[in-house]
Each structure stands twice: as C-alpha cells, then as structure tokens.
Amino acid sequence: MQKPSLPKGTRDFGPIQMARRNFILDTIKETFQIFGYQQLETPAMENLSTLTGKYGDEGDQLLFKILNSGDFLKNVSEEDFKNGAATTLPKVSEKGLRYDLTVPFARYVVMNRHELTFPFKRFQIQPVWRADRPQKGRYREFYQCDADVVGTDSLLCEAEIILMIHKVFSKLGIQDYSIKVNNRKILTGIAEAIGEAGKEGPLCVAIDKLDKIGKEKVEEELRQRGFGEEAITKLQPLFDANPEDFDAGLEFLKGFLAESETGKQGIAELEETLNILASLGGTRDHVAFDFLLARGLSYYTGAIFEVKAHGVKIGSVSGGGRYDDLTGVFGMPGVSGVGFSFGVDRLYDVMEELGLFPEDNLSAPVLLLAHFDQKGFDYAASLLSQVRAKGIRAELYPDLTKLKKQLDYASKKGIPFVGICGDKEIESKTVALKDLTTGEQSSVTLEEMLEKLY
C-alpha cells in the first residue's frame, strides 16, 4: 500500500476552508457584478502556442506543459533529442495549463470579436498554474479573480478599480492596507529625464526593489544593467523624495518630468483618475502614489496598481493596470484595456494571519435529528423534509446508535441544535430540542422548532 500525497504546491480545501474561501470569493464576485462585469470561464488548458512568449522567458519556464496523449515520442527523432529540450518540447507537448487569466481572455476577445459589444467588461474566477517553487503565499495552483474592461480608454475604469478594491477589502474586514498606484508613462518619463530613454524596463526592475534591498544595492544593479553614472546621479532626487503625501509626490514629479511629454501625460492621467474617483463619491483612503512602483511591465502601458496588506509578510494580494495592446499578438491590434486581479489564496492567508475570519462555522447544519431506535428514526425522518422546506440546514443521523454518539457527532461538526426523537416525543408529537451551546433542552412542537431555528 502506498501513502497518498499531493503534488508540490497544491492543497486540499476542507469544509472550514471552503466556507472561508467562498466568503472571499462571493464578496469579490458580488462586487464585480455590481460594477457591471459579466462572468467568463475558459478551459484549464490552452494550446501551448497561445501561452508561450507572453510572459517572458521566466514565464515560459514556469508553464506547466501537458504531454501529448498516446505515443508522445512518435514525432521525436534521434536528432531532436540530442538538440535538447527546446527542440523536443514542441513535438511532445502542444497544450499547457493556463498561467494567468489575462492571456486566455485576450484569446477569447480575439476569437469572439464580432459577437462582443465593446466596451466589454468581464470577470473571471478560476485557478491558474505555475511551476514555481512554492513558498509563503506562493502556490503552484491558485485562484485569480480578474476583472477587465477592453475597448475603452476612459479613466473611469481606473477609478472604478479603486472603488472595487475599497469595497472588497471593507467587506472582508481588512483595514490596514494600501493601494499603490503609478503610471507606466511616469516611469517612461523618468527614464527620459535621466537621459536613458527607452530603458524603463531594466530601470523599473531595479528601482522596484528599493524598499527591499536599499539605495546602494539598487544603484549597483543599475550600473550592472548599463546605466551611466550621470543617469544614476540624476535619479538621486527620486530616491530621496518620500512620496508619503500624494499631492507632494505629484508636485515633485511635475518638476522632475517637466521636459518629458510622456511623463507629463502620465501625471495628467493620474490626476484625472483621482478627479473621477472623487466625482464617483470615492475616497482616497488607502490610496498611495508610489512613482517607483513597477510591475508586470511586459504589457502595462498606463495605470499600474498593487495592493498590499500591512502587518503580514505576504506579497501583494491584488494588482493590475492598463495595457494598450493586449490582443495585438493574436492579430487584433489597437484594443486597449485595463484590468486587475485579486489573489484569493493570499487574501485567505492575510485574513487567517490577522484573525479576521468569524468564529462560527458557516457551513455547518443548524439541526441534527437524533433518535433511539427504528421508531424514533422513522418519526424523525417524517419531520426532516418539513424542516428543510423552511430552508433550515438539517440532517438525520443515519445509523441506529447511542444518543451519546449522536450528540458527540453534532458538537464535533458544529451543529448547534439537536432534535431528539424518542417514544415520549412520538406520543406527544413533539421534539426534545437541545441547544448544544447552552445545554438547555425543551420539549417543542414541530412548528415551535421551526419558529426557533428559522
């Protein structure tokens, strides 16, 4: 006999965990829906050609590939094998597990472009898979909750994203968090302002680590990435500026980016987003301007978001941004969109670490009908449907056994009430209803019981 085990980085979710996950999932789903997003699902697997090349070299490495069915070696020659994995792979695998929800969404938009009404707002809540090394807050199978709008450049979408984040976090009870916002155009402007135009990619990778590894290390990394001393010197005011105050940060950048058209545009977009947010009645609470925030630059072109919960050592729980040409690689250029994503698994970890889950067992039934013998069982069975018809979660203990065992079962499962059915109860057409939390017990009719439990 073998000991069963799970693949690395995957987990089972038991009843309690599922109740909690559903609480998070339902909150997010309701929020998306109330903002006018409609649900979409795509297959777990995509053609490998859809996935490869979309996430950079790193991403390709982290893709789970699915071995072709049947004799997967039939197209592989001796020579392919010698040439190594790169040439052999396409011959043994043509499908892969989805790595995120954005690329499958782009594929869907392109394939259904004639059917869709733009702007198209969709949300998608599904697992994704990454062949990463698991660690804290990082799994190989995890859920993403994406909401994207494609086909509009309106900054209303950006403002609404902030509103949705506020709403979800408030419902989940997470109070201490920050929504960091930035704009890719500001980063481009910074690269221009320091005389390294077009190099915002490497610039971002390096400065993104500022709070993690410190100024000196960042400068070192910039030199390694080919930035001149002059550029690094020009960057100094940025390192020293502490953008605690949103407006102060903006004012500072207006000066710093005075020569960069793109940079000024980025600032204007950010200000406009805040204006719309205000007219929507939203607050700026938790919103922080972080002009060094850089993430997922492979496709973001405008706004960038990242949400972090404070007081826990877990990476970002949500993030997103605007991309101008999501569907270009699939032959449909010029479709701009903006989207963001909640990481349910990380939200779960955050809430667990902060003790934000309510104590009561949300998924447990409310009533267990217990009995002493076949007669009691039959009597209880006759009541069961009437209880359930009222919408009360109820179950009947299935085996004839001692009452002790049935009570034990109820308290372990977190069922608060037990309806005991014996000869006395059958005779008087009642139920001995016991409240397991207080230990109190009273003889009640079916109607009285329904009244009490409803």
Add this chain to the structure above:
RNA sequence: GUGAUUGUAGCUCAGCUGGUUAGAGCGCUGGUUUGUGGCACCAGAGGUCGCCGGUUCGAAUCCGGUCUUUCACCCCA
C-alpha cells in the same frame, strides 16, 4: 533555476555524544453512564522512525542520494 531547511503514532512534537521491547500530549475506540455531548477518571488500539543505499557487531541517531515540507533569492497573485 540558486541557497538553506524539514521529515518519528491521525495531529503537534520529545528521543542528548549510535546501544535491549521508540515515548508524551492531543485526538481516536470502549467503559464508568441501556434517554443526553463538552468535564473527569479507567482501559485499549495505533509507528516499515519519508524512501533507497552506505558505514558499523549494532542506525530514528552518522554519511551519500532521492522525494517531501518550509524559507530566502529570481520572479510573481
């Protein structure tokens, strides 16, 4: 992919420098209580010490490999 780290009963863990029949707490089963759970007491079941190999008279303990866990880096939700 790089560097660490973990693995002993269902769970959490003891087991010192290698030495008889590997322990505890919790949980589980039964009983004290044949119409009443939680508390208490009593009894019992349960372990190829992750796996493979090596060193040794002798390995849970030392060595190598492998898988697994956790963590950091890279990157990311």
